[in-house]
Amino acid sequence: MKAFQYTRATTQQSAIDAIAKPGTKIIAGGTNLIDLMKRGVIAPDKLVDINQLPLNSISVNKLGHLHIGALALNSAVAEANLVKDLQPLLAMALNAGASPQLRNMATVGGNMMQRTRCAYFYDTTMPCNKREPGSGCGAIGGYNRMHAIFGASDKCIAVHPSDMCVALAALDATVTVSGRKGQRLIPFTEFHRLPGEHPEMDNTLAAGELITGISIPNNNFAKNSYYLKIRDRQSYAFALTSVAAALEISNGTIKQSRLAMGGVAHKPWRLFDAEKALIGKPATEESFKQAAEIAMQGAKAYEYNKFKLKLAPATLVEALKHAAGLV
């Protein structure tokens, strides 16, 4: 690992000032950053440790909106009664990710900032437009079994690896960020971006902005939520496909629905059209299959990930059946 300077930020402002300088990175849990630095994928000159900032609270306001600080640990969020009671989908997604050890280190903000696990991004001897803009994409025409079927570009077909983010995208979460110009809110579905011409940019954070927390609006999904993750082994692996499904069901009829997929795109893939199609429909496998068909419109596979064209809709139907209590 290349040597770097290490400092601790004691105020939000000092962290923001520090990251405005090129070559400087924030470190929170470090579970992805240290890994990438060991492999030489990124080599910051300076790390600013923000763990002393008071950003790890989990709270609910009078309206029932859940707020989670950026430094709350993945394990702390997954185990918090507030989260399990109000937004069990988030707890399920968190527990589907990484390992207990990593969840004890990784933070909410860091989870959002983690990089793709595309093997070509990690292998510094391979071309990768995300790691080195303009060098090409090794995955297109390469071994692309883990890669995107939605929203990819001819520059990058990598997927976002997070489970937590899939649930947050489904639950209409908002990201709070702070920068030199003050605070702003970013809808979770607009936080991560599609690769387009600039796969080196994973998200819409401006330079020098710091994630301070996320909020999830109150909803009636707690009873009928499910996170289903399909992977090569039952635990501690990245998703081939995953689905966050949340339903509000009244007398067997779907009143509201929220759906997002993981393992299929450069960002958590929200399924707005499929959600709309479910409203007013009976909560049956038949309705779910129709929604899955809508969800898959526009999907495009590459040489080795064609199986996802079948696996993704099957995952969606299965997740909805679990959410609706049909299995």
Place this chain on the structure above:
Amino acid sequence: MEDEKDYALPEFDTGEKDNSRRNFLKQSTLLTAIALTPGTAIKAADMRVDEKIAEAFEKMPVKLEVNGVAHNLSVEPRATLLDILREQLDLTGTKKGCDHGQCGACTVHVDGHRVNSCLTLGVMASGKKITTIEGLAKGDELHPMQEAFLKHDGFQCGYCTPGQIMSAVACIREGHANSEMEIREYMSGNICRCGAYPNIVNAIQEVKEGGHAV
């Protein structure tokens, strides 16, 4: 700093022709000398030794309490907790497996929580209490989890075992050892290439059901 101008900088060969071990040793000794005389360090850039000087100066003080013993250390920011434990403190029970957070061989407890020490920077663990596999037994009396691993043959080659045991103890403390399924899920961060998983699960279940204090 002005008054330190007169310190003589020891002779230093910056040429790259001679990369012999002797030259390396000379340079290392010199670095120590320079590190002790800040005035000379300022001139180091002129001598094109700035990178080495930077390294010598960029060690940071770290306080670690490991298995109840306090240590005041000086480490580079890039040194992981795993490497500090093994190479500075000679606590080689904690194993380096993948070194990338994928195998769990390096699992230790930091302030009571199990973490991958290979992905933890030592500087970030400063002020914290670390427990390693060496800290579980009370003298000659093994921890109940260590006893159970022996009894159930919870290993073959033994390389993953320290991490497995640290994780297993945490798994019970966290309240995630209530069924075979739950144990398997919450032990998934520890890979055993010999495949001792059934025996590891048996060992954990016995400790859990035995109601031992862990």
